[in-house]
Amino acid sequence: MAVTVKLPTILRKFADDEARVGADGATLRDVLGDLETRYPGITKNVIADDGGLHRFINVYVNDEDVRYLGSLETELAEGDTVSILPAVAGG
Amino acid sequence: MSQRPFTEEQVQRYARHIILPNVGGAGQRKLLDASVLVIGAGGLGSPIAMYLAAAGIGKLGVVDFDHVDVSNLQRQILHTDADVGRPKVESALEHLRAINPTIEVVGHDSLLFSTNVFDVFDGYDVIVDGTDNFPVRYLVNDACQLTNKPLVYGSIYQFEGQATVFMPGKETPCYRCLFPSPPPPGTVPSCAEGGVFGVLPGVIGSIQATEAIKLITGEGDTLEGRLLLYDALHMDFQEVTIRWDADCPVCGKEPTITELIDYEAFCGVPAQS
Numbered sequence A: 001m002a003v004t005v006k007l008p009t010i011l012r013k014f015a016d017d018e019a020r021v022g023a024d025g026a027t028l029r030d031v032l033g034d035l036e037t038r039y040p041g042i043t044k045n046v047i048a049d050d051g052g053l054h055r056f057i058n059v060y061v062n063d064e065d066v067r068y069l070g071s072l073e074t075e076l077a078e079g080d081t082v083s084i085l086p087a088v089a090g091g
Numbered sequence B: 001m002s003q004r005p006f007t008e009e010q011v012q013r014y015a016r017h018i019i020l021p022n023v024g025g026a027g028q029r030k031l032l033d034a035s036v037l038v039i040g041a042g043g044l045g046s047p048i049a050m051y052l053a054a055a056g057i058g059k060l061g062v063v064d065f066d067h068v069d070v071s072n073l074q075r076q077i078l079h080t081d082a083d084v085g086r087p088k089v090e091s092a093l094e095h096l097r098a099i100n101p102t103i104e105v106v107g108h109d110s111l112l113f114s115t116n117v118f119d120v121f122d123g124y125d126v127i128v129d130g131t132d133n134f135p136v137r138y139l140v141n142d143a144c145q146l147t148n149k150p151l152v153y154g155s156i157y158q159f160e161g162q163a164t165v166f167m168p169g170k171e172t173p174c175y176r177c178l179f180p181s182p183p184p185p186g187t188v189p190s191c192a193e194g195g196v197f198g199v200l201p202g203v204i205g206s207i208q209a210t211e212a213i214k215l216i217t218g219e220g221d222t223l224e225g226r227l228l229l230y231d232a233l234h235m236d237f238q239e240v241t242i243r244w245d246a247d248c249p250v251c252g253k254e255p256t257i258t259e260l261i262d263y264e265a266f267c268g269v270p271a272q273s
Helices: A009-015 A028-038 B008-013 B024-032 B045-055 B088-099 B117-121 B134-147 B200-217 B263-267
Strands: A002-006 A020-024 A057-061 A081-086 B035-039 B059-063 B104-108 B126-129 B151-157 B160-166 B226-231 B236-241
Touching: A002 A028, A020 A028, A057 B236, A081 B226, A081 B236, B024 B200, B035 B045, B045 B059, B045 B088, B045 B200, B059 B088, B088 B104, B117 B134, B126 B134, B126 B200, B134 B151, B134 B160, B134 B263, B151 B200, B160 B200, B200 B226
Parallel strands: A002 A081, B035 B059, B035 B126, B059 B104, B126 B151
Antiparallel strands: A002 A020, A057 A081, B151 B160, B160 B226, B226 B236
């Protein structure tokens, strides 16, 4: 599946400063794997050492938090938008 | 309940609200009878406090421990060049009184800790979070949940901002439902380290002021259950769903946090507000 991934500022440095990039995969895990292959290091703050998602970065498929879908095994459809959202605290 | 009449000065000052559908005289009366606490008199706190003062919030509190620095003036529009070096609360109160001398403005010139947050929150109906660090954000969230106060949340980083409303009560999400744990220290730079686009807090802070006013007047739909995301660099607005987490340690089915904790230890960084 071809999907669009929206990147937060802190991850854009890995992807030539792009705010959104295309990626391919049947599941969220596949899509993040595709990103990591093309932009090494980009998922190190998304996927924890235990292989699960970090709890201070949320990932949404369209407008739904993947924690309430299938986490990394969430299945994606053609044209879905994956948004990666870190906690930020500035004020 | 009969509504207290407006003074002639109030009729003139709030005329554009009083004639406005969905606010009107009844809504303006609610604003005049309301109390709101703004946490932080910085980038977000500036537009929040200025619009709430202008709107006639009866009692407006401002918490900040810091002094005005010249590097603040690029975005913290509550302070002027002449205020550099003054306590932010002192500068904020003076400018808020200049905007609207008919409301009560209260300054809390201190850091927020587990030991004083309940005293500071006492007497306020709505809390608006414009702080700049994770320990205080978790502290404010937990204190709002434990005291049943609505929390208007906003935060910013470089060109991006987030805003929502967390309501107390059963099966409604809180900040911990959205972000169960803070990032490890050092992974997310502060505004001082990463820079911040000066107008960005103006947009997010204005949205927070909007939501605080709607919570008080009861009209319209707030951002409860929705996180609004704004990317100033690409002028992109997006919404995502925030769900109540049944396993949330503060507002879940079996809460494990029933009193305030050590937030500096929880976040691994020193607390500031």
